[in-house]
Amino acid sequence: MFGDVMEKRADRPVREAAAHTVLAVIPTLNEERHIETCIRSLMHGDARLREIPLTVADGGSSDRTVEIVRGLMAEFPNLRVLHNPKRLQSAALNLAADRHADESTRYLIRCDAHSIYPRNFILDVADSLESTKAASVVVPMDAIGQTCFEKANAWIVDTPLGSGGSAHRGGRKSTYVDHGHHAGFDIDVFRMVGGYDETFSHNEDAEYDQRVVQADGRIFLNADIRIQYIPRGSVRALARQYFNYGKGRARTVRKHRHKLKIRQALPILALLGSTSGLLAAPIFWPALILPAGYLGVLFAASLGVAGWKRSPCGLLAGLASGTMHMSWAAGFLRETLFPTSGKRAFPLVSGQKSL
Secondary structure, X not given: OHHHHHHOOOOOOOOOXXXXXXXXXXXXXXXXXXHHHHHHHHXXXXXXXXXXXXXXXXXXXXXXXXHHHHHHOOOOXXXXXXXXXXXXXXXXXXXXXXXXXXXXXXXXXXXXXXXXXXXXXXXXXXXXXXXXXXXXXXXXXXXXXXXXXXXXXXXXXXXXXXXXXXXXXXXXXXXEEOOOEEEEEEHHXXXXXXXXXXXXXXXXXXXXXXXXXXXXXXXXXXXXXXXXXXXXXXXXXXXXXXXXHHHHHXXXXXXXXXXXXXXXHHHHHHHHHHHHHHHHOOOOHHHHHHHHHHHHHHHHHHXXXXXXHOOHHHHHHHHHHHHHHHHHHHHHHHHHHOOOOOOOOOOXXXXXXXX
């Protein structure tokens, strides 16, 4: 299927993507703290950026997000607000592709409100799609923090103990991958495979990548295009985020019937091992070696990060890492043992079909 789409473009010379062929989208929901910084970073650079439609697909923010965006429209007349009644990021991209893309649109660029983008990000992603003829372009994320917990979270998430060594978490090599942080799509491929599955509140990107790969599409990680990401700033927010990530991954595994990678299985083993050790301890105290060993790893990580960064904030790195591991594993097990309905809650982008 992918080959049929790409064959039509294979004989075209490599060049810069024209501004009128690009649509950029920012899904938002209560992002007043980050949205202006995000938009200004996206509009920094080449004058062509002001010609590219930039849609803020808002899921009904109760804070000042929409007000801030409307206040920026005089400075950036290419800004548009689209109401996303389904609230989810997956629905936001589908809706924007349906409502704000026209027949000249070839590239759909996904931007996240929590991110700070490098100069000419939108154009660079579109140019990468143009030059590689890939179905999708993904980019590395470099986490940064402002508060002490955000800094600790950022420092640990880009290490194997945080992200498990994902290529898009701090990766330095451009290559073809099976998954990454979504930056841009060939819109014809996006429509062909059915867009995002709107029943996924989380992990919609990995689920989408599964369908692209199944359709023989190629996903290119461009390590020269890097974004800065501000992670969650509290244990509660981080736990909720990773619990939902775990649930989303379990749904992806169930839908596509594939196996977890070793790095994805390790948090589940850590949770099961620690829990089993605590339960068995009253009758067999040596079982405490399991949770004690895991806590020891987290404690060592905290000391290591604090020394590496020469900051006492690093002492929170183990707490952040453990929160990610345990919450992700709990979400995965919750969805595996007590699955939610896989029924599609909303239709796909108009005129598309599901695989």
